[in-house]
Amino acid sequence: MTVKPTTAPAAGRTRERVVTMRGIGKRFGAVRALTDVDFWVDAGEVVALIGDNGAGKSTLVNLLAGVHTPDTGTIEIGGAPAEIGSPADAQAYGVATVFQDLALCDNLDVVANLWLGRELVSGRALDEVDMEQRTWTLLRELSAKLPSVRVPVASLSGGQRQTVAIARSLLGDPRVVILDEPTAALGVAQTAEVLNLIERLRERGHGVVLISHHMADVLAVADRVVVLRLGRNNGVYDVAEVTSETLIAAITGASDLARPTRTEPHRSVTEDPADVRDGRTATITPIPRRTSPRPPGRGGRS
Numbered sequence: 553m554t555v556k557p558t559t560a561p562a563a564g565r566t567r568e569r570v571v572t573m574r575g576i577g578k579r580f581g582a583v584r585a586l587t588d589v590d591f592w593v594d595a596g597e598v599v600a601l602i603g604d605n606g607a608g609k610s611t612l613v614n615l616l617a618g619v620h621t622p623d624t625g626t627i628e629i630g631g632a633p634a635e636i637g638s639p640a641d642a643q644a645y646g647v648a649t650v651f652q653d654l655a656l657c658d659n660l661d662v663v664a665n666l667w668l669g670r671e672l673v674s675g676r677a678l679d680e681v682d683m684e685q686r687t688w689t690l691l692r693e694l695s696a697k698l699p700s701v702r703v704p705v706a707s708l709s710g711g712q713r714q715t716v717a718i719a720r721s722l723l724g725d726p727r728v729v730i731l732d733e734p735t736a737a738l739g740v741a742q743t744a745e746v747l748n749l750i751e752r753l754r755e756r757g758h759g760v761v762l763i764s765h766h767m768a769d770v771l772a773v774a775d776r777v778v779v780l781r782l783g784r785n786n787g788v789y790d791v792a793e794v795t796s797e798t799l800i801a802a803i804t805g806a807s808d809l810a811r812p813t814r815t816e817p818h819r820s821v822t823e824d825p826a827d828v829r830d831g832r833t834a835t836i837t838p839i840p841r842r843t844s845p846r847p848p849g850r851g852g853r854s
């Protein structure tokens with residue numbers, strides 16, 4: 553069995569639901585990367601997506617990014633059915649993804665990286681002044697600290713490079729920003745910078761999906777935590793009410809039996825005005841024990 557949304561939370565929820573994925577299944581040949589997964593993100597919400605290597609995190613967000621298409625299940629963006637067949641589709645739907653490798657051009661400066669492929673032109677020339685001004689405006693909005701926007705990104709720190717990649721993802725004014733392990737390679741100070749940046753994204757009203765292995769980061773910045781294990785939902789938690797021990801137990805499967813979790817209904821915001829705590833929406837239900845767990849060790853892509 554899998555974790556099924558049962559009750560509607562939503563009471564009192566005024567935020568728009570920007571992404572709803574229901575019953576998502578995805579296979580790669582014999583590998584079942586995802587089975588019956590439910591996932592949702594509201595505007596102005598940071599959702600951490602966590603799980604062991606191979607749990608299906610990247611596959612799930614790749615379905616939103618248009619890298620893969622689901623075998624089963626449905627995706628809604630902004631309340632309407634979405635068929636995301638390509639990265640260009642994802643962009644059109646307002647889904648921006650910052651992949652782990654950042655895909656920056658090291659030899660180009662910050663402005664050039666931000667506007668690569670969507671350069672502003674004035675007459676027949678690039679409008680460098682406008683692009684530079686808009687770059688600074690965006691960086692200021694993000695409270696991002698960069699020494700200059702006219703240095704090659706190769707000369708920037710890891711945190712600053714992450715900042716550039718995130719800023720670039722915002723140019724199309726996306727509804728959802730997906731960050732795959734943004735702090736994986738960063739030191740303490742740079743991690744703090746990126747976490748601040750994530751808070752700015754939330755303030756700007758973007759829905760944020762944060763894939764992370766770092767419990768401290770997750771607990772520091774996320775509003776809600778979604779755990780995947782072996783390609784299935786294994787719990788949804790309000791960060792205000794969860795400990796890292798509980799999350800680790802959900803990741804490893806130590807908590808497969810009758811652990812309280814928050815689950816989400818698929819109902820509209822107007823339903824079920826009960827179940828609201830602290831302005832957040834919450835429903836406690838035990839997770840049914842899976843009857844046929846899959847063996848671990850399905851490979852280590854992450």
Ligand SMILES: Nc1ncnc2c1ncn2[C@@H]1O[C@H](COP(=O)(O)OP(=O)(O)O)[C@@H](O)[C@H]1O
Nearest residue numbers: 580585605606607608609610611850851853854
């Ligand atoms: N393109 C692919 N081809 C074949 N198998 C894949 C592919 N992408 C992911 N997988 C498999 O799907 C499972 C989930 O992988 P992934 O989504 O990368 O997990 P995570 O990001 O949580 O580490 C793993 O068993 C992985 O080996």
Ligand SMILES: [Mg+2]
Nearest residue numbers: 609610853854
């Ligand atoms: Mg991954």
